[in-house]
Amino acid sequence: MDIVIRYVFKHRATGIIETKVFSISQLEEQPAQKLSPCFDTTEYELIARNLCFDEEKGVFVGDLINVTTWFGSYIASVKLGEYEQDGSGDEYAPSKCFGFYAEATDPDRTNEKGYVIVPDYLVQNSLIRLDSYKLIGNIYQNPDQLKTEGE
Template structure:
């Protein structure tokens, strides 16, 4: 199975951010330095290597997404690993899960009527469970996205 990977590099001299996306088959077929000059460690620093969750939307681990639920919209960070999920609305103990998940950046957002937009049981949610989301960007190329969300 071919896995899509995103590499984020920082140019040491200029500080510019470079993003490169490769399939694992490409990485296995050629030496990394032949795929891109960004793999030259003297010129570039590797700051992130991320798995792809959704090829169609270009969503990778480390991206920020706008999640739409019937509670309202909120910003989440895409992550991969172990998390707890409770789809019961606190009726049962959360289940330990492993995989791609969205974690709310700000966990205490309320709508104009004072109701929670992100109830406790949706703070960490499987990406597969999300009905609607849109990629906003990643924190390396768009650090202002995180600052804007933290200001709320």
């Protein structure tokens, strides 16, 4: 398994955002400047470098996903780092974990009956434990998605 990284660049003159995806083996084979003109720091600014969680679905750290649970659907941001995982429904203290996780962007959102869609113990949830999620997009090319989708 090769590690895959998404690079997000902003063209200095036009402000256009470009994304490039490379594996570690591609980056080791030749200098980055030969892989893409975006690595020219006089023309482009590197604004993000994200690890891939799910290569098949194209899900990277920094992406927004729509998570479906039996409570309802909610929007979450994909993150990598330390988080607290509690799958017990608040019966036990949460465990400190490290890895890829989904963090609800609007944890106080309610459904049509007034019930909270994301209980406290699911605000941060391991991506591996999620039964169903769908990629919405990334916040670099669609920064307004976070506001629109999280409402």
